[in-house]
Each structure stands twice: as C-alpha cells, then as structure tokens.
Amino acid sequence: MTSSTNKKLFDPVKIEPWLYLSPAILLYALILFYPVIQSIVLSFYKWDGMSAFKEFTGFNNYRILFFKDPVFWISLKNNTIFMVTFLLVTNSVCLALALILNRPFSGRVVFRGIFYFPYVISMIAVALIWGWMYHPQLGLINELLRAVGLESLGRTWLGDLKTAFASVIVTASWKAIGIGMVFFLSGLQTLPVSPYESAKLDGANAIQSFFYLTIPFLRETFVIVITLTVISSFKVFDVVYAMTWGGPMRATNVLATWMYFQSFRNHNAGSGTAIATLLVIIMCAIAIPYIMLMSRRSVSSQ
C-alpha cells in the first residue's frame, strides 16, 4: 500500500519533465522572478541603494513621483512622444519600404539586406555615429545645411532643448527601420493573390486595392508591430543614455534612464524601483492581451 503511494509520488515519468526544466526554472526564478518581487517591495522603502538602513514609507515614493518629481513627468511625456512618432512615422516608412521591396525584381534581397543592416549594429555604436553627425562644428548635418544655404537652421542639435529629443528619435528610427520592414514583409508574403486579381478586373487602382485589400489583410501584422512598438518605446534606454545622458537639463530623460539615474547616480533606489514598478504595470497592460492572443493561437494550432 505505502509502496504504491510512493510510486505515485515519485513517478519517474512525472518527475522527468521537471528535471529537464529545472535549470531554466531555477535561473528564471532567481534572476527574473525574485528580483521583480524584491523591486516591488523596495519601492515602498526610502533607501539610498547602498546603506544597511531602509525605512518603510508606504506609497511615499509614488506620491513623490506623481506630485513632486517633474523629471518623472518629462520622462513619461518623452516615452509617449517616442511611441507616437514610431507608430505614425517610423512604421509608415517601414511599411512603404516593405511594399517596395515586396515587388518581384532582381536584387531585392540585396536591398532588403542593406535596409536591415543598421538594426544589427549595437545601439551604442549607432548613437556614437549619429552623435558625430550632429556635431555642432564638424558634423555632417550642419555642414549639409550650410551647403544648401540654410546655415541659420544649424544648431547644437543635442544641446538644444527644442531639438535634442527629436534628434534622438531620428537616430533610433534610423536603426529600427529594418526590423519594422521585415515584420511587414513577412506579413505581406502571406497575402492571397486572387482578391487582387479580381479587384483589378473590377477596375480598382493600386491605391484602392492598398486601402481595401492590403491594410485589412495585414491586420494581424499591425497588431504585432503596434504591440512591439509600444513595448520597445517604453524600454528605450541605450540611445538616450549614450547620446544625451538625459540632458540638456534632464529634458531628454525617458523612464528607463530616469530609473537608472535615480537608482545608481542619485542614491534614490526607492524612487528608482518605484519607476521600474510603474514601467512593469504599463508593460503588463500592453503585453498581457498580446500574450493571451499569442498563446491562444499556439494552443489552437496544436
């Protein structure tokens, strides 16, 4: 009797999957899951990030963020500007490029490769190259403006409150065009051919079939691209850190850089973890519907 219950408890067939999963689960729990919990707990403490002394202050870190920290609101605004620009402008460029490079012509693989390449370079290298492009005296952008007689438009792009964050967005867009293009390309390749043929027979022009056929057919691709754009807009860090360090006057901070500076430069880990917690809340609000969608799809395809 006892031996049979033991057998059930330690059924090798049931334990086996756990053995295979154990390294991943252990690492996941230790490096990902536990820190999330600890970050959330720390966000309720006043703590400098180093000393042994922590003081529990409830929601005080959040209260300070919302009511007394202008940089938090600047950061949130910048993340939003970044997201909206990417959604409307950058993604439109990606779609246009994908439509062009989806046409059958010889050499299109080469062009795809060209437009995709900057995406694989490190953001730090990209930021350094573009920082050099924006250089006030020697940079290419002011030089080009001088060459076409628009010298008055030249400026210290990254040091000017009006242009600093826009310059960062241009850099980030330049790097990201390739990945957006690839997502749209793989969506375009699933389009059926026959509706286009019958539309052509019915006298529809290219613009009409784009709006009435291509856009509706790409609905799923749009969901994916929009979700990933929103997520990556709130994760953005490297490009701001390397190009402007959040300046001038902290005006180009995003939530991720402000979290970093608060936690590791300004000795305010309490506030930093509170920002990180808010980031997670934003991310979950966007990502969980998406994950549900994806897992439902993969279950139904089983």
Place this chain on the structure above:
Amino acid sequence: MLKKTRAVRTVKSTAFYAFLIIAAFIYFIPLFFMLFTSLKSPAELFSADATLFSFPKKIMWENFPQAWQAGKLYIYMKNSALITIIRVPITLVIVSLSAYALTRLQFKPANLVFLIFLIGMMMPLQIFLVPLMIMIKKAKLFNTYWAVIVPYIALDIPLGVLVFRGFFRTIPLELDSSAKIDGCNSFMIYSRIIMPLSKPAIATMTILFSLNTWNEFLLASLFIPKDKIRTLPLGLLSYVGEWTTDYPRFMAAVLMSIIPVFVVYLFFQRYFVQGLTGTLKE
C-alpha cells in the same frame, strides 16, 4: 507598339532601380560618414577648405592600428568574445532542454509554464537592476565575467524557449515513439534525434544570442565597469570626452567594433532575419 511598351518598361525599371539606389545611399550616409572620417587625418578634418562628406585626400590606414592600441579595443573585443563563447552554448542547452520537456514529454502544466516564461520576455530590464546589483555584490561576482553571463542566460530563456518550442513542434512525434521502441530513453531521443534535426533553430539562436551579447550595454555598464573586464559597447562609450578632438580614430574604433557583426551578417543574413521574426512565425 510592342517596342514602345518595352521601352516604357525599361525606363520605368531604370527609374525604379535609380530610386532604390539613391534611397539606399541616403540611408547609408551615416555609415559612409563614419568610414570617411575614420580614414582622414585630424588636420584634414579641421581644415577649412575640405568638406566633411568627401573622400579623404590622403588615406590614413594607420588610424586603425592606432585606435586598436590606444583604444584598448583588443581588451574589449576579447572580453565580448569570451562572454559570448561561454554563455551561448549554455543558453542553448538550457532552453532546448526546457522546450523538449514542454513539447515532447508527458507534462500537463506545459502551457502554464510556457506562459510564465513568456511573461518574462515583456519585462523591462529596469525591474531587475537594483535587486540584481545587490545579489551580484553579495555573491562577490561584481566585476567578474559571471556578473553578466548569468543574467544574460536567464534573460534569453523566454525567447529561446519560445523559438525552440516552435521548432520542436514541427518534428513529427512518431520519431520519438519509434526510437522508444528501439530502446532509447528520453535523453537519448533529445540528444541523438531532436537536437541533430534542429540545426536551423540552433544556428538562428546562436546568431541571435551572440548578437544580444555583443551589443548589450546596460547590464554590462552596471555589473562590469572595471576597465579590464569591460565589453565592447562599454569600452566605446568610454572614449566620449577622452577622444573628442580625435574623431578619425574614434570613428575607426567604432567601425572596427561593427566589423565582426558585419562579416557574420554577410554570410548568415537569413538567420538574422529568421531569429528576429521567429517569434512571429509561431
């Protein structure tokens, strides 16, 4: 009539190619600017008569070995390469074992475990930073390679499991059952049947994990700030300020940091694209 349409078509396709080539050229201007800068002497850069976007008058190849030496690129490249070589195979083994359990073994909560893994993919890095810093300092790993290797492995578990799980499901289950009849246990099925069949997935993930490691900045900047252990992006960023009067050599260093990625990209382009959209194909 026929001749005319053919002529029109030729003009159209020439215009199309011209448009694409110009667009590609404009898109690559930043990279050309980096290349031309890296081949000039500082004197040429500062001289009033030379325009910036021009081919260098005298090509200064020596900028490259100088940047390599003075910029200590050999240290940073070695560190990045070492970290990549250690962490990529470990990650591949860990995620493929998990994906194997989730797809091929009798495992009821497979979908739940997979969902929990997926959630990890959406998390912003910021939520891990402060507790990880405490852990790494407590474990005395601060400023050692392991301070980034372990988090890199953990952070790529969600994506790795997602891609391998997707790939393993395309392998017919009959292979497992016939191998079982031949006396294979589950680990032999994994190592002798499933993994050898998964070479495309392994290649894709090797490229993607290597790229993630080579380009990663935030964790490296926090956990391995010591000059001797720094990775490439961190080393490059440390020139800013130091090298502001020496843009040619600075750009030479940036260029050299991109070359390994560029070479791998040239030869394995399709794996890059597969790896990055693999999550979509699921």
